[in-house]
Amino acid sequence: MPGEPGDEDPERALAKAATFHAAAVEAVKGTANGEAGDGQQQSDQRRRVARLDSEALQVGGLDHVVEAIRRRVWLPLCAPQPLLDDLGIAPVIGLLLHGPPGCGKSLLARRLSALLSPRPPSFVSGPEIMDRFVGSSERHKRCRSLPPTSASQSRTFCALLHCRTNAQANIRSLFKYPPRPLGGTPYPDDALHVIVLDEFDAIAGSRSDRGGGDAGERVRDSVVNQLLACMDGVQELDARTLLIGLTNRRDLIDRALLRPGRFEVHIEVSHPDARGRADILRIHCQRMFAAGRLDIPATAEAEFTAFLQGLAERTEGFSGAELAGMARAAAAYALDSLSTLALTDPCAPLLAAARRRAALGRYWDVDAARVTADDFERGLQDVMPTTTLGGSGGGSSSSSAEDTPLSKARAGAGPAAVQ
Ligand SMILES: Nc1ncnc2c1ncn2[C@@H]1O[C@H](COP(=O)(O)OP(=O)(O)OP(=O)(O)O)[C@@H](O)[C@H]1O
Structure with missing residues (x-):
């Protein structure tokens, strides 16, 4: 009976499935077009069935995982039933x-x-x-x-x-x-x-x-x-x-x-390798970079890439969660230095309530807010102790802003060396 595991050698069935891949995707696209109610829904469905990769999933460093899922799970799920019947497989x-x-x-x-x-x-x-x-x-x-x-x-x-x-x-x-x-x-x-x-x-x-x-x-x-x-x-x-x-x-x-x-x-x-870590960091820093909140001009894509690679080299053994935590910690340090400004402003207590809201912008200096190399350095130190693997030692406590990937990237020196 089609669909029973073991009816056919899985390797052969997969090889056949790969041959039919293009046809299957086209067939599913066709089905999506036929069934969709309006134009928007059509294009949504088309996108949903037609693409499965790390970019679509917004995950970093998991290309091999996504590829295996695409082949073993996704393709059989979206292939037309008659084709699956011919192959004798079920999702x-x-x-x-x-x-x-x-x-x-x-x-x-x-x-x-x-x-x-x-x-x-x-x-x-x-x-x-x-x-x-x-x-x-x-x-x-x-x-x-x-x-x-x-x-x-x-x-x-x-x-x-x-x-x-x-x-x-x-x-x-x-x-x-x-x-x-x-x-x-x-x-x-x-x-x-x-x-x-x-x-x-x-x-x-x-x-x-x-x-x-x-x-x-x-x-x-x-x-x-x-x-x-x-x-x-x-x-x-x-x-x-x-x-x-x-x-x-x-x-x-x-x-x-x-x-x-x-x-x-x-x-x-x-755990991600260096390339994977750079991909994950890109996902978690992309927003601050694009918004011009990183201490790198939002147009300097090459500098940004070098910065991410530098950080990736220094975070061996970090998980995706730890990399995301490091980006959050860096942003929190940036906020912290801004809020210190607000607290030390001698005028702050004197302001009338009605003016406080407007003044907040001034105190926080929102326009000038940037996440700096130092912030990332401290973020790295914060996350370090929770890491049980690796220990390539990124971020020795003595490293100065000049040694950081961000400053090297800004100076055009490329990625920081592994420490
Ligand atoms: N590959 C990755 N790409 C982008 N972000 C990641 C990646 N891995 C982890 N993260 C970040 O770390 C967070 C936590 O990851 P997640 O909960 O998926 O881990 P997990 O493997 O399920 O952990 P656990 O086994 O402890 O449940 C995610 O929400 C995301 O912000």
Whole structure:
């Protein structure tokens, strides 16, 4: 039967799929054009199905991840059904993104789901689900420490049964489509439903490791069993469903969930390399650069690039979250120096309330506000201690503004050297 994993050698099926790629995209474009109501919607749909790359997703340093997603997840999802039938494949129903914290898994899942389907995705936090059910079952578990009267035993049994039933119902309800948002953009009934399972290991921990001992463990086991059952029944649903599991610990996840046909595609989202870090920094500094708030003229694209490369060289081992944090810290230092100006202005307390608002602009000197090399240097120092990897030592405390990538870039000296 088409769509059953293992019907055809996956490599061969993929090679065939690649051959049909152009035709598939064209066919989908055609469908989008045919179905769209007005011109705007047409062009939106066309863009949605026709493009999936790092730029469209607004993520940096994840080109290889995006390419794998495009090939294994996106192409089969947007290919025409007759073509999939000929190839004997069905789109995957489970994608697992795993890797260290802060490297962009949630960001990627959010952006990808927005690009894949007009239907709002369902976001689920693993610990939240488990706390609700396992927490209560563990509270009831304490009944076990009571003297083994028939009353306490039956209370424990009922509580466990209740928690298991609730947890299973809760997992089943995940697969139901969320109600259409009132006043939102209409979408077809069979639009893809994306379910993002954050901290997936909390829901999907390996059953064999736990031995199924106490009440909480039995609830956890029943959640995994329910998840397996729901995934196996996903093909019967009216709309296609894609589960995206996010985890820092793939090794903790039950192996039955990780097999082909369930979470079939595993992609590691790891720390970015120097080029990736420059891309991520560009995303997070682009706005201040374009607004002329960086201490580099907004037109000096080459200087900006050199500045980003210099910073990227000095931030080995940083995650995307840490790079974004560094840009925020630099901006906060810039604000801080401006607000100091405001506090030290001797006229400030004397101003009448009506004039304060107008005066604020003067005190903050909004027009002159720039994020300087020193601000980035201090931002780098701030974020450094949270970084556990790398330690190429960017930003030794003695480095002066003259040594910074920004000042080197401004002097036309190119990227700063790795320290
Ligand atoms: N590749 C990236 N490109 C651009 N920004 C990034 C990237 N990676 C991380 N960030 C920034 O860091 C923030 C946090 O990243 P995100 O929550 O996606 O990490 P995560 O891998 O899901 O972490 P965790 O495993 O701790 O949940 C993002 O909202 C974004 O601002």
